[in-house]
Amino acid sequence: MAADTPEEPAGPPDGPPVPPSRRDGDAADEPPHPAFADYATESLPAAAVGSPGKDGRLELRFAADEGGETNLVRDLARAPFHVSGTLGHDPLPEAETVYVQSPTGGVAQGDRHRIDVEVGSGAVAHVSTQSSQKVLSMERNYAAADVSLSVGRGGHLDYVPEPAILHEDSRFFQAIDLDLAADASAVVGDVVVPGRLARGERFDFERYLSRLRVRRDDALLVDDATHLRPADADPSAAGVMGEFAVVGTLYVLVPVGESDALDDLSDRLHAAATGVAEADGTSAADDRRDDTVRAGATRLPNDAGCVVRALGHRAETVTAALRAAWDEARTDLLGAGAPDSRRP
Template identity: 65%
Template sequence: MAADLPDAQADRDEPRGESAQPDAPHPAFEPYAAEPIPQAAVGAPGKDGVLELRFAPTEGGTKLVHDYATVPFHVSGTLGHDPHPEVETVFLQSPTGGIAQGDRHDVDIAVEADALAHVSTQSSTKVQSMNCNYAAAETALSVGAGGHLDYVPEPTILHADSRFYQGLTLDLADGATAVLGDIVVPGRLARGERFDFERYLSRVRARGPDGLLFEDTTHLAPGDADPATPGVLGEFTVYGTLFVVAPDADTAALSDELHAAVSDATARAGATELPNGAGVAVRALGDRAETVEAALHAAWDGARRELLDAPAPSGRKY
């Protein structure tokens, strides 16, 4: 659940005891961090992926002015098919089979003032099965004054026995907006995997000029607590969230609009205002990734029309 908890945040930022592993992003991952892996070491070439993107406004619209990528990231260029004529689009590619144990990924995406950008992935992110250590991805997003970023990757698929941490931080300047999407598929459902992963932890944190806007955490560990219990995922399998971060918007009206946009979706979905007037969160639950994606796309389309006066792009990846 989204929350504005600065005191809890301060507690988390305090140094932990000597037994804490410095590499662990959360106490639940400390035992994993101490486990050596038999293949290339943590942080070795090919396992320490780095991605940097920077978008800036030009006379011809927004352009990608800086990009740097190491394996497993690959940037093949930009696409100009967005319905908004000034939006620049980048689809991230990977030449590998997915995220493996010991992988550490760092992504930094900056949108300068008045620039408009859309970043997604070419296909789903597959978190492979693991027998030691864990995988982690840290994403830092920043949007300058008057800018906008759509960061809407394809779903994350958690294979059996996987252990995955992902952290995302968003920094907004005055007048900036962003749409953040995240869909989690708990296994290769066609193979009968359902909640066979070991641990999944996701943290989303958004900050504005005056400090923390909201923080949202999802922590699933099927071996400790069944995700299918009421109040967690219940009867559903696939979980998705769309954060529409727009501190200057009429969030009450936007929440009503986005709730109406998803009310007829096949997936179970709804919208609610974020704390501190930060924007709106849309949640969707379903039995298949496609139905959750469709619900969140409907909400994204509504948000795009409100914020940019243009629809969301289609789902084609070419």
């Protein structure tokens, strides 16, 4: 998690920073990580990597107008993504919300998705998904998502999608790159469900790797990853996930100069996340209960912010714990809590 120098300079002073470039000439099936190199050599029997329907693209750009209201000024969606407009239900009146939809059954082998979200100076945006992301069973190759997030001066982004459900034999790589201006903030959430738990699937996927990198002012502040391969190491071992199946992470990135308040923020995020379980009467002795959640919070390196991690038996309980922490973080950063979920 040491500082690093990005490949490209920062963007203009009034706009969002320019994220590190993806080389345009790269082959569509170039592995994003050495762990996926063998999968990349496996050809697909039907639609090839990069063919129509496999190469999803989503671009969202938010900007604040003269009155301080945030507007969605650009949206481009290529299958399997769909955007039907914005929702004005945020507790912060000037903020804007977009729910990303998908008409497909889930993420399939050979899918390559690219998501770009830019939040301009002074804008406040919330991006989520309509439903959980199903990563379908795979026989060959793998699926990958490349997510680029950037927030300009005085802006804020909440990127909190619904959980990813890893079906049997699935292989999925997700890279999230977040670039922040000095006084920008963001909240990024990630919840992973290791199978269709109601059907008895539990850690039957092949490989899952999700990596978050946060940059500010030409420096790499945070480099964190969740990498699970049940065939190599038992996720249910002590010190990994133990009795629990679902893992969730919430990253809270704060503006520069907030380091003195981070210990207090970490304590409040911890109290919020664990308070959900305590409200249900959960004790340390009943980790096998379906509604049990274990959560903790700590500071991120380089005074970047705080991270909250939660373990549970069900996606709903882990999501609830992280949502409580998100509400606390957003109140601290913006003076308004997290938007209510629009899911039924």
